[in-house]
Amino acid sequence: MLRHLPLLLATALAVQAADTTLTLDVAAPAGRVSPIHHGLMTEEINHCYDGGLYAELVRNRAFRDDAEKPVHWSAVGGAALALDAAVPLNSAIPGSLRVEVSASGGGVANEGYWGMPITPATRYRATVHAKAAGGLAGPLTVSLQSKDGTVTYASAEVRGLSADWQALEVTLKTKRGLTPTSDARLVISSSAPGTLWLGFVSLFPPTWKDRPNGLRRDLMQMLVDLKPKFLRFPGGNYLEGDTIDTRFKWWETLGPIHERPGHMGTWGYRSSDGMGLLEFLLWAQDMGAEPVLGLYAGYSLKGDYVKPGPDLEPFIQEALDEIEYVIGPVTSKWGARRAADGHPEPFPLRYVEIGNEDWFDKSLSYDGRYAQFHDAIKARYPHLKCISSIGNEQPARLRVHSRRPDVLDEHYYRNTEAFLKMSPHHFDAYDRSGPEIFVGEWAAHETAFPPWDAKSKGLPATPNMKAAIGDAAFLAAMERASDLVTMQCYAPLLANINGYQWRPDLIGYDALRSFGSPSYYAIQLFSTRLGDQILRPVFSEGATIQGSATRDAKTGRVFVKLVNPLPSAQSLRIELAGVRSVSRTAKVFTLAGAETATNSIDAPTAVVPVASTTRVPAPTFTYTLAPTSITVIELKTR
Numbered sequence: 024m025l026r027h028l029p030l031l032l033a034t035a036l037a038v039q040a041a042d043t044t045l046t047l048d049v050a051a052p053a054g055r056v057s058p059i060h061h062g063l064m065t066e067e068i069n070h071c072y073d074g075g076l077y078a079e080l081v082r083n084r085a086f087r088d089d090a091e092k093p094v095h096w097s098a099v100g101g102a103a104l105a106l107d108a109a110v111p112l113n114s115a116i117p118g119s120l121r122v123e124v125s126a127s128g129g130g131v132a133n134e135g136y137w138g139m140p141i142t143p144a145t146r147y148r149a150t151v152h153a154k155a156a157g158g159l160a161g162p163l164t165v166s167l168q169s170k171d172g173t174v175t176y177a178s179a180e181v182r183g184l185s186a187d188w189q190a191l192e193v194t195l196k197t198k199r200g201l202t203p204t205s206d207a208r209l210v211i212s213s214s215a216p217g218t219l220w221l222g223f224v225s226l227f228p229p230t231w232k233d234r235p236n237g238l239r240r241d242l243m244q245m246l247v248d249l250k251p252k253f254l255r256f257p258g259g260n261y262l263e264g265d266t267i268d269t270r271f272k273w274w275e276t277l278g279p280i281h282e283r284p285g286h287m288g289t290w291g292y293r294s295s296d297g298m299g300l301l302e303f304l305l306w307a308q309d310m311g312a313e314p315v316l317g318l319y320a321g322y323s324l325k326g327d328y329v330k331p332g333p334d335l336e337p338f339i340q341e342a343l344d345e346i347e348y349v350i351g352p353v354t355s356k357w358g359a360r361r362a363a364d365g366h367p368e369p370f371p372l373r374y375v376e377i378g379n380e381d382w383f384d385k386s387l388s389y390d391g392r393y394a395q396f397h398d399a400i401k402a403r404y405p406h407l408k409c410i411s412s413i414g415n416e417q418p419a420r421l422r423v424h425s426r427r428p429d430v431l432d433e434h435y436y437r438n439t440e441a442f443l444k445m446s447p448h449h450f451d452a453y454d455r456s457g458p459e460i461f462v463g464e465w466a467a468h469e470t471a472f473p474p475w476d477a478k479s480k481g482l483p484a485t486p487n488m489k490a491a492i493g494d495a496a497f498l499a500a501m502e503r504a505s506d507l508v509t510m511q512c513y514a515p516l517l518a519n520i521n522g523y524q525w526r527p528d529l530i531g532y533d534a535l536r537s538f539g540s541p542s543y544y545a546i547q548l549f550s551t552r553l554g555d556q557i558l559r560p561v562f563s564e565g566a567t568i569q570g571s572a573t574r575d576a577k578t579g580r581v582f583v584k585l586v587n588p589l590p591s592a593q594s595l596r597i598e599l600a601g602v603r604s605v606s607r608t609a610k611v612f613t614l615a616g617a618e619t620a621t622n623s624i625d626a627p628t629a630v631v632p633v634a635s636t637t638r639v640p641a642p643t644f645t646y647t648l649a650p651t652s653i654t655v656i657e658l659k660t661r
């Protein structure tokens with residue numbers, strides 16, 4: 024999403040007198056830009072997967088979301104519904120939904136995740152695991168209808184119902200010319216009265232790359248457009264679980280989706296585990312990103328922890344097996360399982376993270392737990408880099424001292440004012456011979472209170488332009504230090520605007536539509552113009568403009584990334600030292616708006632980057648930055 028500004032206006036902005044000077048010595052790079060600097064952080068939060076990126080449309084598809092009631096399901100045509108523990112689908116799904124149909128046309132409806140996306144000329148694949156009693160043989164009608172049942176968008180009959188469990192499959196096709204809507208539900212009805220049981224019901228629209236059990240196309244496109252180089256998963260808190268028993272048990276997320284038990288997540292709802300370990304790996308692969316695998320390390324959110332020593336050994340083995348699933352040869356136990364799951368090729372893996380935010384473990388057991396994981400992983404996989412989940416932003420007594428982690432994960436949730444204040448010098452004091460830094464979670468909030476404050480409830484899921492300014496200032500700081508800060512990822516990434524537990528989030532969506540926040544576009548401006556050499560920007564005394572600059576050694580292109588936090592325009596004299604010549608015209612990309620300006624589901628592109636050009640008469644030139652703006656100037660130098 025890019026708009027174009029007329030050349031005249033851009034040029035007019037370029038001739039004013041300068042308030043601030045920026046000097047860049049293009050011939051003296053200060054370091055190498057990490058090629059994997061930009062990545063994505065992900066976990067099941069805000070209906071990020073279920074009701075989000077994971078394209079499944081049926082909510083509570085295995086009838087396990089509530090022990091008492093078939094939530095998100097309702098009766099149609101006078102049927103009676105009840106959960107039935109006496110009729111299990113299989114050992115993973117130990118129950119079903121009993122449907123007593125009293126008249127032809129009776130059945131059930133699923134409301135989806137705040138509706139279902141109906142688009143024209145679209146094929147939806149439905150799978151219904153069903154059985155019946157008393158000779159009821161169907162057929163069943165599977166249809167996509169409006170919520171009130173007055174409009175049918177697509178419908179098909181399915182035969183084969185019997186007294187044994189059957190996986191009945193059917194394709195539903197919508198017509199051309201139909202107006203897209205999320206006012207939809209899935210209905211399964213019987214042509215005759217009788218009793219039937221549903222064990223698992225699934226419905227998929229077309230997915231990214233048409234992968235079965237795949238991902239939502241619009242959201243994947245937005246993620247791919249960020250050019251991420253890595254994917255951190257599966258958390259975050261979601262990795263840890265509230266309790267040890269509800270940790271992310273990766274082995275339970277493998278295999279056919281109707282044989283996955285699912286589990287209670289940490290953000291107030293159950294996960295279907297349709298997004299399992301293999302799906303995460305394929306997701307990374309499909310984006311051209313490498314996985315950064317979070318390993319459960321024996322601490323869960325409510326404070327349970329496993330003492331280092333023999334008690335921790337089974338958890339170490341879980342982690343080693345998980346790594347083997349990712350990279351083991353097909354001759355290994357878990358490599359063979361990966362091959363049986365359809366992916367004989369090992370995935371790339373260089374980084375594993377031991378736990379998540381273990382500074383919350385007040386028993387101070389992390390040093391011992393980390394050491395045990397570190398030693399076991401290094402013994403078996405010496406090439407893997409181990410990330411400590413506690414970084415320098417935490418008090419020294421909490422950090423790992425008994426081993427030298429390869430990487431430290433630091434988390435920064437700060438308001439815009441704090442990021443603007445800390446960004447100019449934050450990483451200057453870091454020891455360049457110390458561990459690499461992975462900023463595994465960060466985000467600016469526009470509010471005076473933090474995201475976890477109750478006052479955040481009710482605010483929009485995505486941030487506004489003010490937050491994007493804080494984000495861009497911090498991004499610039501991380502980029503300037505990207506020889507040290509080798510990886511960074513904003514968090515959280517995704518939020519269903521109808522059901523989120525944390526704000527601000529980078530991308531918002533409902534069942535049908537999606538949009539990027541101003542922060543999304545700020546990150547995109549940086550990530551798509553990365554360069555490979557760090558240039559040291561020197562601003563004149565008292566400058567309020569912040570920024571970073573990089574150069575692409577192959578093409579000679581220089582990317583100057585500038586943040587103007589003031590609500591007024593600021594002119595900037597840019598002095599490029601160490602160049603013989605500079606291209607006469609530079610490309611300019613500007614993200615600007617009032618602090619309160621933002622995007623939303625109904626106004627998805629109110630704040631997007633605008634492309635323009637500016638004349639560069641000489642290596643020293645003046646450019647005027649728009650009020651409250653993030654600007655990238657792209658020049659060709661020799």
Ligand code: AHR
Pocket residue numbers: 066068258259260261379380464514515525
């Ligand atoms: O990003 C939201 C949460 O913030 C993550 O789950 C957790 O790691 C952090 O506290």
